[in-house]
Amino acid sequence: MLAHEPVMVAEVVARLAAAQGGRFVDCTVGAGGHSRALLEAGAARIIGLDRDLEALAVAEATLAPWASQVELVHADFRELGDVLRRRAVATVDGVLADLGLSSMQVDAEGRGFSFRRDEPLDMRMDRTSGPDAATLVARASERELADVIYRYGEERYARRIARAIVSARARGPIETTGQLAAIVRRVVWRSGGRIDPATRTFQAVRIWVNAELEGLDRFLREAVSWLRPQGRLVAIAFHSLEDRIVKQTLRQLATDPPRQVALLTKRPVMPDDEEVTRNPRARSAKLRAAERLGRLQGEGPEGASLRSPA
Numbered sequence: 001m002l003a004h005e006p007v008m009v010a011e012v013v014a015r016l017a018a019a020q021g022g023r024f025v026d027c028t029v030g031a032g033g034h035s036r037a038l039l040e041a042g043a044a045r046i047i048g049l050d051r052d053l054e055a056l057a058v059a060e061a062t063l064a065p066w067a068s069q070v071e072l073v074h075a076d077f078r079e080l081g082d083v084l085r086r087r088a089v090a091t092v093d094g095v096l097a098d099l100g101l102s103s104m105q106v107d108a109e110g111r112g113f114s115f116r117r118d119e120p121l122d123m124r125m126d127r128t129s130g131p132d133a134a135t136l137v138a139r140a141s142e143r144e145l146a147d148v149i150y151r152y153g154e155e156r157y158a159r160r161i162a163r164a165i166v167s168a169r170a171r172g173p174i175e176t177t178g179q180l181a182a183i184v185r186r187v188v189w190r191s192g193g194r195i196d197p198a199t200r201t202f203q204a205v206r207i208w209v210n211a212e213l214e215g216l217d218r219f220l221r222e223a224v225s226w227l228r229p230q231g232r233l234v235a236i237a238f239h240s241l242e243d244r245i246v247k248q249t250l251r252q253l254a255t256d257p258p259r260q261v262a263l264l265t266k267r268p269v270m271p272d273d274e275e276v277t278r279n280p281r282a283r284s285a286k287l288r289a290a291e292r293l294g295r296l297q298g299e300g301p302e303g304a305s306l307r308s309p310a
């Protein structure tokens with residue numbers, strides 16, 4: 001078993017019909033666990049994307065036995081079209097997006113995703129670009145901070161936390177996870193449960209730093225446009241904001257004319273109790289899948305050019 005076990009592996013392999021072979025794009029290759037399972041099941045080729053260079057290094061090791069079938073690319077999945085066009089790919093058989101943060105990123109030292117250690121407040125999945133969390137927290141207005149924490153953290157004490165951040169940073173820069181967590185804990189009390197009061201704020205800042213929800217709908221539409229007829233898309237979301245976008249986008253693609261997909265999951269698929277016990281991170285995972293409509297090449301006039309123009 002991998003140290004960072006991927007979620008709902010059997011479900012992903014089955015929904016993507018990897019046993020039939022073909023070319024897949026793993027848009028969030030991470031430690032390579034899902035890709036490995038797809039290759040073991042019969043996938044012929046995988047293009048694996050990740051915006052995190054450290055994840056790509058781990059994926060390279062995991063997928064070393066299939067090196068000739070795999071290409072790893074440092075890219076944001078919102079650049080999927082460019083990645084495929086540059087490789088002169090016409091269509092693919094399946095696309096996987098296992099969204100959000102990996103347990104490997106949460107556990108890695110020095111990345112700033114966890115408040116369980118005191119370390120630089122970075123939180124970027126791609127450390128080669130964009131401002132880190134400390135910079136954004138230093139720059140944002142109180143209003144913007146409150147909006148981010150409310151919207152992305154679904155935190156009802158967002159205004160109070162934003163005010164506390166602004167007054168703390170007037171005394172000196174907020175540069176570490178420990179500082180930010182302490183500021184939140186001073187103004188939001190733990191209410192009986194096990195959840196640390198800083199949890200929601202950390203989720204919000206991380207989503208903000210990585211612009212995780214921006215363009216997610218566009219990416220899903222683009223991914224579908226690259227599928228061959230009957231090709232499959234599988235998306236796994238880990239929090240309600242993300243899942244809402246996946247659900248709405250797939251529903252629109254399945255209903256708005258011209259209908260582009262058939263939903264393979266009317267309701268999201270969730271891990272069973274046994275998986276959640278083994279891998280608690282799987283607890284909040286929701287998997288949705290869709291199949292591209294249209295005829296296969298050779299079946300009729302629609303088959304050849306389903307993809308919308310670039």
Ligand SMILES: C[S@@+](CC[C@H](N)C(=O)[O-])C[C@H]1O[C@@H](n2cnc3c(N)ncnc32)[C@H](O)[C@@H]1O
Binds near residue numbers: 029102
């Ligand atoms: C939940 S993990 C995927 C784990 C992977 N399925 C496995 O089997 O190990 C999500 C991964 O997606 C990457 N990621 C998140 N957003 C991304 C984006 N917009 N573009 C590319 N990679 C992204 C993260 O860096 C992380 O490595």
